[in-house]
């Protein structure tokens with residue numbers, strides 16, 4: 659299989675796995691299973707980290723894929739992509755903070771942040787899957803270019 663398709667498919671799978679693990683981790687804490695919640699959330703963070711490592715390696719060594727569909731739709735795609743990038747960055751920052759709050763046993767704050775973090779995490783995963791579907795399934799054929807060109811077109 660082509661590397662330009664295989665690597666994004668693997669990294670997107672890790673986003674989906676990570677969101678599922680966070681969802682299961684939430685259900686576990688609602689049921690009072692604290693240790694299982696902790697392990698599940700750490701596994702979710704590891705899956706997100708694996709996504710990030712694969713994504714960054716691809717960005718550095720191969721490049722990013724540009725929009726391959728109708729040029730008139732490109733501006734909407736770019737706005738959506740930037741929205742997704744903002745969500746994913748927020749998910750990483752809130753994710754690390756929520757983990758730290760958990761390990762420091764600041765559970766009242768952790769609980770509030772945890773709900774918000776999980777919602778951002780899910781939104782980031784969903785928008786990430788939509789970007790994948792647009793770039794590789796619905797409108798394949800976009801060229802692989804250096805990162806800034808693929809995101810901003812400059």
Ligand code: HEM
Pocket residue numbers: 680684687688692695696699700703753754756757760761762765766768769770771772773774775776
């Ligand atoms: C990114 C990672 C994490 C996320 C997104 C997360 C998310 C959450 C959420 C959403 C809740 C509240 C559940 C609810 O009441 O609806 C919660 C509670 C809790 N979490 Fe986490 N969690 C994470 C990591 C951890 C870790 C690493 C620990 C332990 C070291 C931990 C320990 C707890 C405990 C003990 C509670 C219950 C707090 C209470 O009873 O007030 N969590 N977490």
